[in-house]
Amino acid sequence: MAGRFSEVSQAAAIEVFAVVKAFNDDAHEKKVNLSIGAYRTDDSKPWVLPVVRETETAMAADTSLNHEYLPILGLESFSTAATKMVLGENSAVLKEGRATGIQTLSGTGALRVAADTLKHVLKYNSFYFSNPTWGNHKMIFEHAGFTETHQYRYWDAANRGLDINGMLEDLNAASANSVIILHACAHNPTGVDPTQEQWKQIADVIEAKSLFPIFDTAYQGFASGDLDKDAWAVRYFADRGFELMVTQSFAKNFGLYNERVGNLAVVVKDASVIPALRSQVTLLVRGSYSNPPNHGARVVSTVLNNPKLFEEWRTCIRTMSSRIQEMRAGLRERLEKLGTPGLWDHITSQIGMFSYSGLSAGQVKFIAEKYHIYMLSSGRINICGLTTKNIDYVAEAINDAVLNGPK
Amino acid sequence: MAVTGAKVFSLLKTNYKPLTAATSRYASLWSNVEMGPPDAILGVTEAFKKDTNPNKINLGVGAYRDDNNKPFVLPSVRKAEAIMTSKALDKEYAPISGSAEFCHAAISLAFGEGSSVLQEGRNATVQGISGTGSLRIGSAFLAKFFPIKTVWFPSPTWGNHVPIFKHVGMEVKQYRYYDPKTCGFDFNGAMEDFKNMPDGSLVLLHACAHNPTGVDPNPEQWQAMSDLLKSKKALPFFDMAYQGFASGSVDKDAFAVRKFLDDGHNILLAQSFAKNMGLYGERAGAFTVVCSDKDGAARVMSQIKILIRPLYSNPPINGARIVSTILSDAALRSEWLTDVKGMADRIISMRTQLRANLEKEGSTRNWSHITDQIGMFCFTGMTPAQVEKLTKEFSVYLTKDGRISMAGITSANVAYLAKGMHAVTK
Numbered sequence: 038m039a040g041r042f043s044e045v046s047q048a049a050a051i052e053v054f055a056v057v058k059a060f061n062d063d064a065h066e067k068k069v070n071l072s073i074g075a076y077r078t079d080d081s082k083p084w085v086l087p088v089v090r091e092t093e094t095a096m097a098a099d100t101s102l103n104h105e106y107l108p109i110l111g112l113e114s115f116s117t118a119a120t121k122m123v124l125g126e127n128s129a130v131l132k133e134g135r136a137t138g139i140q141t142l143s144g145t146g147a148l149r150v151a152a153d154t155l156k157h158v159l160k161y162n163s164f165y166f167s168n169p170t171w172g173n174h175k176m177i178f179e180h181a182g183f184t185e186t187h188q189y190r191y192w193d194a195a196n197r198g199l200d201i202n203g204m205l206e207d208l209n210a211a212s213a214n215s216v217i218i219l220h221a222c223a224h225n226p227t228g229v230d231p232t233q234e235q236w237k238q239i240a241d242v243i244e245a246k247s248l249f250p251i252f253d254t255a256y257q258g259f260a261s262g263d264l265d266k267d268a269w270a271v272r273y274f275a276d277r278g279f280e281l282m283v284t285q286s287f288a289k290n291f292g293l294y295n296e297r298v299g300n301l302a303v304v305v306k307d308a309s310v311i312p313a314l315r316s317q318v319t320l321l322v323r324g325s326y327s328n329p330p331n332h333g334a335r336v337v338s339t340v341l342n343n344p345k346l347f348e349e350w351r352t353c354i355r356t357m358s359s360r361i362q363e364m365r366a367g368l369r370e371r372l373e374k375l376g377t378p379g380l381w382d383h384i385t386s387q388i389g390m391f392s393y394s395g396l397s398a399g400q401v402k403f404i405a406e407k408y409h410i411y412m413l414s415s416g417r418i419n420i421c422g423l424t425t426k427n428i429d430y431v432a433e434a435i436n437d438a439v440l441n442g443p444k
Numbered sequence: 445m446a447v448t449g450a451k452v453f454s455l456l457k458t459n460y461k462p463l464t465a466a467t468s469r470y471a472s473l474w475s476n477v478e479m480g481p482p483d484a485i486l487g488v489t490e491a492f493k494k495d496t497n498p499n500k501i502n503l504g505v506g507a508y509r510d511d512n513n514k515p516f517v518l519p520s521v522r523k524a525e526a527i528m529t530s531k532a533l534d535k536e537y538a539p540i541s542g543s544a545e546f547c548h549a550a551i552s553l554a555f556g557e558g559s560s561v562l563q564e565g566r567n568a569t570v571q572g573i574s575g576t577g578s579l580r581i582g583s584a585f586l587a588k589f590f591p592i593k594t595v596w597f598p599s600p601t602w603g604n605h606v607p608i609f610k611h612v613g614m615e616v617k618q619y620r621y622y623d624p625k626t627c628g629f630d631f632n633g634a635m636e637d638f639k640n641m642p643d644g645s646l647v648l649l650h651a652c653a654h655n656p657t658g659v660d661p662n663p664e665q666w667q668a669m670s671d672l673l674k675s676k677k678a679l680p681f682f683d684m685a686y687q688g689f690a691s692g693s694v695d696k697d698a699f700a701v702r703k704f705l706d707d708g709h710n711i712l713l714a715q716s717f718a719k720n721m722g723l724y725g726e727r728a729g730a731f732t733v734v735c736s737d738k739d740g741a742a743r744v745m746s747q748i749k750i751l752i753r754p755l756y757s758n759p760p761i762n763g764a765r766i767v768s769t770i771l772s773d774a775a776l777r778s779e780w781l782t783d784v785k786g787m788a789d790r791i792i793s794m795r796t797q798l799r800a801n802l803e804k805e806g807s808t809r810n811w812s813h814i815t816d817q818i819g820m821f822c823f824t825g826m827t828p829a830q831v832e833k834l835t836k837e838f839s840v841y842l843t844k845d846g847r848i849s850m851a852g853i854t855s856a857n858v859a860y861l862a863k864g865m866h867a868v869t870k
Binding site: 041042043045046047048050051054073075083085089090093094097103104105106107142143145146149158159173176177179180181249280288292293294295296297305306307310312313314316317319320321323324325326327328329330331332333 | 471472473474475477478479480483507515516517521525526529532534535536537538539540573574576577580589590604607608610611644679710718722723724725726727733735736740742743744746747749750751753754755756757758759760761762763
C-alpha cells in the first residue's frame with residue numbers, strides 16, 4: 038500500500054556531509070580529511086579543551102545544579118558574558134545599555150532567530166551574502182521567509198584575495214533595509230578578511246544606503262588567537278553608531294560543537310526598545326524550540342565569568358590558532374619549495390580554519406581519487422586537517438594535481 | 445498604539461538624552477515594535493514570587509517538584525552523568541538527525557522493543573529540541589509535504605501547539621475534547637467531530653496525560669477513535685510528553701500510540717524527555733514519521749534533514765547522551781523506571797490526598813475528576829472568579845482556567861490547599 042508520503046523524493050545530500058562520509062568509508066591508510074569544519078590536533082584527533090573538561094567535572098560534582106528549564110531567551114549570565122566578549126568591556130554601547138544578548142542554538146540558531154526576527158518583526162525581505170559564503174546562509178534566510186536573495190562579490194579568484202571594488206559596488210546597489218551578512222573574521226570558506234581600511238569603506242556604503250549589517254562571528258579568538266583583534270570589525274561598526282546584529286558561535290573557539298552554544302547580540306540606538314524587542318523574539322523562540330539547552334551555555338558562562346578559567350581558555354585558543362598558522366606556513370613553504378606553479382602566499386595571508394586553495398573541482402576530484410585526500414569541490418580545505426605527519430603528502434598531492442591534473 | 449505611562453517616560457528619556465552620533469540621525473529601527481502579550485503562566489509565577497504569605501503555593505509550575513517542593517534530578521540521571529564524565533566523550537558535531545543511538549532508544553521506548561515498524565525499518569526518527577522542537581520539525585515537514593494545510597487540536601490543548609503550527613502557515617481547528625460539565629472526556633463530541641472532518645485530515649492527539657486537562661480516553665475509547673480515524677484516512681500526530689510519568693508505567697502510557705500502530709496507522713510522533721527523565725533544560729526529544737516501507741523512511745529522513753539544517757544544523761548532545769546511557773544499560777534503565785514511577789506515584793498520591801481533604805472539609809461537590817485525571821495537570825473546574833478569590837485570599841497561584849499543577853502540591857500544603865478550594869467553591 039502506498040503511504041501518504043510515498044511521493045516524497047530523496048533530497049540532495051549536503052556536500053560536506055557527503056564528503057565526510059566518503060572519507061569515513063575509505064580504507065586507504067594515508068587518507069586525509071580536509072573537508073569538515075572542526076579543529077584537529079597534530080594527531081588528527083578532536084580536542085576537548087582542558088578548561089572545558091575541568092569545568093564539566095566540577096559541574097558534575099555540583100549537586101546544587103539541576104536540569105530545570107532555562108528562560109526562553111537563555112541563561113542570562115551566559116548571554117551577558119558573550120555579548121561583552123564580542124563588544125569589548127569598554128564598549129560605549131554596553132555602558133549605555135544599548136545591547137542585548139539572546140542565547141541560541143549555536144551560530145546557526147543565532148542566524149535563524151536573527152532572520153526570523155528581521156523578517157517577522159521588522160518585515161525585511163531582502164538579504165545579501167558573500168560570493169562565496171558558508172553553505173547554510175542562503176537556506177537559513179530563505180526558510181525564515183526572505184524572498185529577495187542576493188549575493189555580493191567577494192572572492193577574487195585571479196588575485197586570490199578580496200574583490201573590494203566588486204563588493205562595494207554590489208552593496209551600493211542594494212535597496213534600503215537589505216540585510217547584509219558579513220563575516221566578522223576568518224571568512225568561511227575563503228579565509229580572506231577585509232583590512233581595517235576596507236572595513237571602513239564597507240561601513241560607509243552600508244551607512245549611506247541604510248543597509249542592515251549582521252556579523253556572523255564563528256571564530257572570535259580562534260582566528261588570530263586574540264579576542265579583541267578578531268572582534269575589531271564588529272566593534273568598529275558598533276562604535277560608529279550602527280544598529281546591527283552579531284551571531285556568535287562557541288563551537289570552534291570552545292570546541293563545543295555538539296553542545297550548540299550560541300548568542301545573538303543585538304545593538305540598538307535606543308535602549309528603551311530592548312524590552313519590546315526581547316518580547317517579540319520570545320514569541321518566535323517559544324514557537325520554535327521553547328528554550329535553549331542548558332549544558333554548553335553553563336560551561337561557557339562558568340569559564341567567561343571566572344578570571345582563572347578565562348585565562349586558561351585564552352591559552353587554549355592561542356594553542357589552536359597557532360597550530361593552524363604553523364600548518365599554513367608549512368604548506369605554503371612546501372608548495373613554494375616544490376615549485377608548484379601559481380602563487381601560494383594566499384595560504385598564509387588567509388586566516389582561520391579554512392583556505393580557498395584555488396584548486397578546481399576537477400583537481401579536487403583528482404586528489405581524492407589518487408591520494409585519498411578529501412576537500413570540498415570549491416577547493417576549500419580545512420587547515421586543521423593538516424598535521425606534521427601528512428603535510429608533505431598533501432603538498433605533493435596538490436603539486437601533482439596542479440601539474441598533471443585537469444584544469 | 446496607546447500612549448502609556450511607560451511610553452511617555454521612554455519618550456522623555458529620549459528627549460533628554462544628549463545628542464550623540466548614535467541618536468542624531470534617526471530613531472531606532474526597532475522604535476515601532478510593540479510589546480508582545482505577557483505570558484500567562486510566567487505572570488502567575490511572577491505574582492507568586494512577590495507574595496510574602498508564608499503559606500503561598502505555586503500551582504502554575506509545569507515541572508516536577510519533590511515533596512519538599514524542590515526540583516528533582518533523578519538518581520538514574522546522576523548515575524548516567526557520572527558514566528558519561530568517566531568516558532570523556534568528544535564534542536564533535538552530531539549528525540543532523542542527532543545521535544543514532546538516542547533515536548533508536550527513544551523510538552524503541554515509545555513503540556516497544558518488538559515493534560514490527562522498527563524491525564521493518566519503517567520509521568524516520570530524528571532527535572529534536574525536546575517536545576517543542578520535535579513538533580516544530582513535524583509541523584514544518586507537514587507544511588511542506590502534507591496536502592491539507594490544516595491541523596486539528598483537541599479543545600483545549602497545550603498553549604504552544606497553536607503558535608508552532610501557525611508559524612509554518614497551517615490553519616488550526618479544534619475538535620471537542622474536554623467536557624466542563626463532567627470535568628471529563630467528551631467522547632461523543634470528539635467522535636462526532638472526527639466523523640465530520642474532511643477525509644485525510646491531520647489530527648493531533650495527546651498520547652497520555654492530556655495537557656492542560658489531565659483527561660485521557662480509556663482503552664475502549666482509544667480503540668473506537670482508532671477505528672473511526674482509520675476509516676476517515678486521517679493522519680494521527682501523537683504528542684507524547686509524559687511516557688512513564690503519567691501512570692508510572694511506560695508501556696501503559698504508550699498504549700494509544702501502540703494501539704494505533706497495531707491498527708495500521710502510519711503515525712507521526714513527537715516525544716519529550718523533559719518530564720519523564722527530568723531533563724527539562726537539556727532539550728532531549730525525538731520526532732518520528734512512520735512510513736509504508738524502509739525506502740520511504742529513507743526519503744522522508746533526507747527531507748527532514750533539509751528542514752533541520754537551516755534551523756540549528758544539528759542538535760545538542762548532552763541530554764540525548766543521558767537518555768541513551770540510561771536506556772541502553774539494563775540496570776540503569778530499571779533504576780530509571782523506578783525513579784519515574786516514584787514521580788508518578790507522588791503525583792497520584794497528591795491527587796488522592798487533595799480529594800480526600802476536600803471531602804474532609806465537608807465539600808459536597810463532586811471532586812472525582814481529581815483522581816480520574818492523570819499526569820502533571822488537573823482541570824479543577826473552578827471558575828475564573830473562584831480562582832481569583834483563591835489567589836487573593838489564600839495566596840494559591842494558578843491559571844485562570846482553573847488548571848493546577850499537581851507538582852506544586854506537597855504533603856505539607858495539601859490540607860491548606862483543600863481548605864482554600866473548599867472555601868471558594870462551597
